[in-house]
Amino acid sequence: MNFAQATFYVLAAIAVVSALLVITRRNPVHSAISLIVTLLAVALLYLQLQAEFLAAVQIILYIGGIMVLFLFVIMLVNLDVALRQEQFNRQWGIAGVAAFLLAGELAAVIYLGRGTAALPQAPPGALQPNTELIGTSLYQTYMLPFEIASLLLLVAMVGAVLMARRKVS
Amino acid sequence: MTLLIETLQPWLLPLVRILVVFAGLSLIVAYLVYAERKILAHLQVRLGPMRVGPHGLLQPIADGLKLLLKEDIIPAGADKWVFWLAPAISVLAAFTAFSLIPFAPNFYITDVNVGLLFLIGISSLGIFGIILGGWASNSHYPLLGALRSTAQLVSYEVALGFSLVSALLLSGTLSMKGIVEAQAQQGVWFAFVQPVAFFILFVAAIAETNRNPFDLPEAESELVAGFHTEYSGFRFSLYFLAEYAAMVLVSSVAVTLFLGGWLRFFPSVRWLDFLDYTPVAVFLAAAAWCFRAVLRLPGTREWRWQRLLLLGLGAGAAALAAALLIPARFLPDIGVGQAPFPVLATIQGVFWFLVKVFGFLFAFIWFRGTFPRYRFDQLMNLGWRFMIPVAIANVIFCALALALSRQLGWHLPAALWLGTAATLLVAVLLRQEEG
Numbered sequence: 001m002n003f004a005q006a007t008f009y010v011l012a013a014i015a016v017v018s019a020l021l022v023i024t025r026r027n028p029v030h031s032a033i034s035l036i037v038t039l040l041a042v043a044l045l046y047l048q049l050q051a052e053f054l055a056a057v058q059i060i061l062y063i064g065g066i067m068v069l070f071l072f073v074i075m076l077v078n079l080d081v082a083l084r085q086e087q088f089n090r091q092w093g094i095a096g097v098a099a100f101l102l103a104g105e106l107a108a109v110i111y112l113g114r115g116t117a118a119l120p121q122a123p124p125g126a127l128q129p130n131t132e133l134i135g136t137s138l139y140q141t142y143m144l145p146f147e148i149a150s151l152l153l154l155v156a157m158v159g160a161v162l163m164a165r166r167k168v169s
Numbered sequence: 170m171t172l173l174i175e176t177l178q179p180w181l182l183p184l185v186r187i188l189v190v191f192a193g194l195s196l197i198v199a200y201l202v203y204a205e206r207k208i209l210a211h212l213q214v215r216l217g218p219m220r221v222g223p224h225g226l227l228q229p230i231a232d233g234l235k236l237l238l239k240e241d242i243i244p245a246g247a248d249k250w251v252f253w254l255a256p257a258i259s260v261l262a263a264f265t266a267f268s269l270i271p272f273a274p275n276f277y278i279t280d281v282n283v284g285l286l287f288l289i290g291i292s293s294l295g296i297f298g299i300i301l302g303g304w305a306s307n308s309h310y311p312l313l314g315a316l317r318s319t320a321q322l323v324s325y326e327v328a329l330g331f332s333l334v335s336a337l338l339l340s341g342t343l344s345m346k347g348i349v350e351a352q353a354q355q356g357v358w359f360a361f362v363q364p365v366a367f368f369i370l371f372v373a374a375i376a377e378t379n380r381n382p383f384d385l386p387e388a389e390s391e392l393v394a395g396f397h398t399e400y401s402g403f404r405f406s407l408y409f410l411a412e413y414a415a416m417v418l419v420s421s422v423a424v425t426l427f428l429g430g431w432l433r434f435f436p437s438v439r440w441l442d443f444l445d446y447t448p449v450a451v452f453l454a455a456a457a458w459c460f461r462a463v464l465r466l467p468g469t470r471e472w473r474w475q476r477l478l479l480l481g482l483g484a485g486a487a488a489l490a491a492a493l494l495i496p497a498r499f500l501p502d503i504g505v506g507q508a509p510f511p512v513l514a515t516i517q518g519v520f521w522f523l524v525k526v527f528g529f530l531f532a533f534i535w536f537r538g539t540f541p542r543y544r545f546d547q548l549m550n551l552g553w554r555f556m557i558p559v560a561i562a563n564v565i566f567c568a569l570a571l572a573l574s575r576q577l578g579w580h581l582p583a584a585l586w587l588g589t590a591a592t593l594l595v596a597v598l599l600r601q602e603e604g
Contacts, residue, residue, distance in 0.1 A: 029251065029304060036297070056286035064293030064326075071300050072319050075312065129282060131343055 007048055015041035028074045036067050053130045186278050190267055198413040199229040205534045212538035223462065223475045226482075236409075239402035244306055247399070251305035256404045259298025259411035263418060266291045270421045271346045273431045273518025284345040285333065285426075292418060296322050298411060303396035314395030317385050317545065322377060324552040329373035331560035335359075335366040335567045336426040339585075349430035355581075356437055360427040362585040365563045365592045367427045369556055371532075374419035376552070378412065380533055382540035383548060420529035421522075428525050431518030448513065448520045452490035459483030555599055562595040563588075 014037065021034035039062045046055035138146050203218065203225070210217030218225030243252055269288045271277040281287060296319060303315020336359050337343065340351035352358055360367040376383040392398070397408045424430060435441050460483045466472050493513045543551070566588030574581040 027248075029248070029301070033251070033254075033301070052281060052283045053286070056283045056290050059290035060286065060293060064290060064296070065323075068293075068296055068300065068319060068323060071297070071304075072316065072323075075300075075304055075316060131283060 004048065008045070011041045011045050011048070014038075015045070028077075029071065032067060032070050032074060035070070036063055039063050039067065051130065053134050183278060186276070187268070190272075190278060191264065194264065194267060194414065194417065195410075197417060198410055199233065201413050201417070201530060202232070202409070203229045204530070205537070208531065208534045209538050212535070223479050223482075226478075233406070236406040237403055241402045241404065242399075244308060244399050246307035248305040248307065251301050253404075255298050255302030255305055256400065256407035256411070257298075258301065259295050260407050260414070262291055262293075262295035262298065263411045263414035266418050267414075267421070269345055270418075270425060271349060271430060272522050273515070274346075275515065276519060277346065280344055280346045283343045285337065285343045285348070288345070288422065289330070289333070292415070293326065295411065295415060298408070299396050302400065302408070306396075306399035308399050310393045310398045311396050314392045314398070317392075318379065318396055321379070321383065321385060321548065321552075324549060325373045325376040325383075325556070328369055328552060328556040328560045329377060331557065331564055332366040332370040332373065333426065334564050335363045338564070338567050338571055339363065345425055345430075348426055349432065352429045353432055353436060357582065358427060358429040358432070362582050363427070363563070363567065363589070365559065365589055365596075366567070367423075369560050369563070370423055370427065372556065374423060375533065375536065376548075378415045378419055378533075380416070381537040382543050384542060385545055385548060416530060416533055417526065420526045420533075423529060424522060424525040431522045433517070433521050445513070445517060448516055449490050449493050451520075452486045452493070456483045456486035456490065459486065550603075554603065555596070558599060559592060559596045563592045566591045 018034045018037040018041065022031045022038065025031045025034060039058065043055045043058040043063075046052075046058060206228070207217040207225070218228040221227040221231045243249060266288050268278040269281070269284045269291075271280060299318045299322075300315045303311040303313075303318070306312070336348065339355070339359055339362065340348040342348060342351065375381075379385075397405055400408060429436075433441075433444055435444075459479050463476050463479045463483070466476055466479070493516060495512055567585065570579075570581070570584035570588040573579045574584045
């Protein structure tokens with residue numbers, strides 16, 4: 001196992017463990033901190049794959065933007081009530097079946113596609129210069145889907161503002 | 170032993186640089202606190218710290234020792250782990266971000282091709298120190314302070330981001346070193362073709378560092394001390410350190426993006442080359458001032474230590490000035506080119522960079538002594554209704570100007586100034602609508 005592989009396994013382990021902590025912690029603030037750790041580990045994985053732009057944007061958007069708003073909202077919620085509420089529904093049976101099915105499905109897919117699933121190795125330096133490549137593919141190759149997605153986001157944003165606005169009679 | 174050195178070789182130079190930057194930054198931050206107290210005092214016709222060392226020069230060390238030795242109090246209902254973690258996050262984010270700042274053409278810790286994005290990302294982690302610290306204290310004032318702080322930082326981050334975009338449009342690269350090189354190549358600092366973006370960056374930077382007149386998160390008349398009310402001793406000093414390091418950081422970013430980073434004033438004008446010797450002149454002037462102060466002190470025994478300290482300082486400054494003027498032939502080749510005084514050439518970039526950064530820091534302190542604090546709704550109105558629309562308009566007009574100059578061959582600075590005029594028009598219209 002070389003250095004790159006070791007880094008990958010360490011980062012992946014951190015991501016998985018902290019993701020588990022997100023759903024098992026009772027205190028929502030602790031869950032949010034675990035989620036931040038998960039997102040950071042994923043950003044570092046991007047960095048290891050030489051996708052610097054993606055890693056930086058992951059940190060700025062998800063950690064610097066969304067998680068800050070998460071924490072903001074959590075603080076406005078009455079935590080004492082949340083702490084006394086039931087954390088898990090008593091539906092172990094259905095949950096277990098669903099989890100088992102999903103695991104089986106994944107295992108089957110990996111087993112069936114084991115011959116063809118090997119990803120092609122990118123030649124060194126193929127992703128350079130990173131930012132320019134992403135810009136070209138977003139604004140030239142996939143211009144239309146990108147614009148449609150941004151229009152959808154705009155509509156969602158305007159809708160959210162409209163719903164949050166106080167009714168002025 | 171040689172094997173150890175050989176395996177460490179690629180790590181050694183970066184490690185030395187990291188240590189130098191970290192030590193230098195800690196020193197600057199410590200003395201920034203002293204400078205703030207001194208400058209504020211003089212603005213209010215007081216003397217400021219005078220007791221510890223000559224003119225209170227050793228005050229930061231005394232303060233640091235005092236904070237280290239204080240009792241570390243954790244409130245009874247506090248969330249211990251988060252309470253412990255929060256100040257560390259603040260400091261870590263503020264100091265790590267400096268690894269991406271180019272202090273001189275050959276002195277920086279790292280230069281990555283998405284440098285600016287990483288810098289924004291890392292410094293945006295610092296906000297968690299504030300919000301988690303305020304929450305973990307389990308107390309009303311810190312929680313309210315943290316909420317205010319978060320709202321403020323999130324609002325002004327948008328305007329800050331847009332003002333950075335205009336500098337990026339001009340430089341065409343995200344690498345911090347590349348941005349300075351683009352300014353050297355185009356022969357103009359971006360502040361002079363993008364004044365609106367520079368102004369917005371400056372205001373947003375003050376808001377981002379929670380400085381007066383935007384220091385609502387720690388408005389003492391309303392919130393005691395904001396998010397760090399419950400912190401004491403060493404943890405409090407960590408927050409303190411992080412706040413001042415963040416001030417140096419935003420100043421460094423502004424200098425790198427808009428004021429030409431390590432570049433001297435008019436770097437392409439040959440007859441101004443004598444400016445290269447400014448570092449030497451500054452050290453000599455400092456030495457002269459110290460010696461003069463020694464002569465003016467009373468000659469009694471109780472002033473003996475003050476005299477000795479001042480003499481030492483003066484001698485140190487004079488020695489540094491002399492060291493800068495060691496001619497090239499007495500030095501081993503350190504790869505700085507054909508400069509007659511290689512040490513001076515290496516130090517120059519850092520010197521001009523720091524001069525500009527200190528200018529910014531002085532302005533920060535000056536504003537604190539001058540402006541009254543904003544009300545919270547005024548702050549939010551200014552951010553969302555004025556700064557952000559103006560910043561967006563500026564980006565649009567800047568992109569238009571660039572397109573005009575590239576497609577139709579317009580003179581670039583003229584086109585950019587036209588764009589600036591259009592932005593100012595938008596700003597005036599916005600103000601009128603509000604009033």
